[in-house]
Amino acid sequence: MVAHVLLIEDEPNIAEAIRFLLTRDGMRVSHATEGMAALVLARQDPPDLVILDHMLPGMSGLEVLASLRADPASRATPVMMLTARGRDREVAEQAGADRFMTKPFSNAEILAEVRAMLGQPGPTP
């Protein structure tokens, strides 16, 4: 079964790169650029994994995370947060994020983390 990843990122070029990486790896990627639209998407088409930017316009990443955790349908969905600052990590951890990736991240790192969170094996050497 194809894994479904919901990517919530307002930077279009970062989103495009991540989307390319995950799609090429066989995943299905939905994309939202702000929190409210992302929550609607998450209800309509529940993802297997959420990649969530910390600094979003309107609702912050932490507010989106809190909404996801408050909804029984998405309470257990693994969430990876993309943060710009090291100290955001602690805050995100307290808010219920499962993994963190500090910008600027490497493609190999993010792909490995996503695979691990989805329980998928790594690439064959």
Added chain:
Amino acid sequence: MPLSALTGTKLRDLRLAQGLRQADVAQRAGISASYLNLIEHNRRKVTPEVMERLADAIGIDRSALAEGRNAALVEDLRSAAARGGSLAEVERVEDFVDRFPGWAGLLASLEARSLALERAVEALNDRMSHDPHLSASLHELLSSLAAVRATAAILAETPDLDAEWAARFHRNLHQDSERLAAGAEALVGFLDARQGIEEQGIAAPQEEVEDWLRGRGWRISDAELQTGLAEEIAGLASSAARSLAGAHVARARADAGILPEAPFAAALAEIGPDPLALAARFAAAPLAVMRRLAGRPEVQAGLVLCDGSGTLTFRKPAIGFPLPRFGAACPLWPLYAALGRPMQPVEARVQMAGQGDRRHRVIAWAETRHPQGLRGPELREAAMLILPDAGEGPVLRIGSSCRVCVCGDCPARREPSILPAEAIG
């Protein structure tokens, strides 16, 4: 006025330096040798008249024994001892100043330097933590960098990349490199532009406005309010600061309309700086009176305003009452007690941590308003007038903000101080 005990030690040192006997000096000064002995051992205070005779008897300038010129130095060292913990022999500070004026001066200047550096550290720390411009600039840089890194890696690591995707990623790379360059340039410009500003601390539009008002002595005359000060406001660096300054002037103009300069000054002279009494006299809001009082040079009042969130929206400092540059102030400020119960005055005598024995009388008051009527939210605003105080009685110990507060046992502390551990009392 009796001179202080420190003078006795100095007197003895000077007499011995001149090679004079106690009995001879006492005789020349017209006092008994036993009395001079008590004076020299700091067991009797001595009047200026006797001191003058003793100075003449020893053959020295009387001013060399004066204590007044060292009073400021003594006070500085007492403050240093209060900040530095309990290691110093505070009870002997006058003796120290008198015996070693050079060392005492050096210590006082080092203490002043240390205070200035702490303020600079605080400003830089706050700037890094709270400055919205810096935060936005860094976020922009990191976002651009993240996009560049991810895109460049795809291009470098995907030899069979479809031509259309390759073209798209090349375009993205170009866009992000332009953003990166612009972001770096803006960041450098931002830091450069602020290097020369006092204490390198001005970072927000509110501070820009306060700096402008400070330059005017915190005073805008009623005649100037009528002109609107458009030219001066136009000279402020940021549009946000110009907007805030315009709003400040508009509100000050409205206050002046209700509390005209001459009648207000007359009422102030008659009643004193009592915001409620003055408000009653002019049928004005106490907040307007407090803002007006802060502009009166004869009152020497500091003023802070905050909104319903407790965020300080205006800061006019008072001597010995440092105000936080960013973030929340000390939660023990009566300002916040007033914010929690509008229309009820809160008055207190307070002592600011790290400021020696200096006290202030503060008067706080909060009001609510509903600019959108019953269907809109209730907005709160609180003000705290900070007045000099020489009175006695119990005081409320407060700080500026937790980050720079030396109160070690404060029940309201919300974060550790950035000051060295030895400074925390």
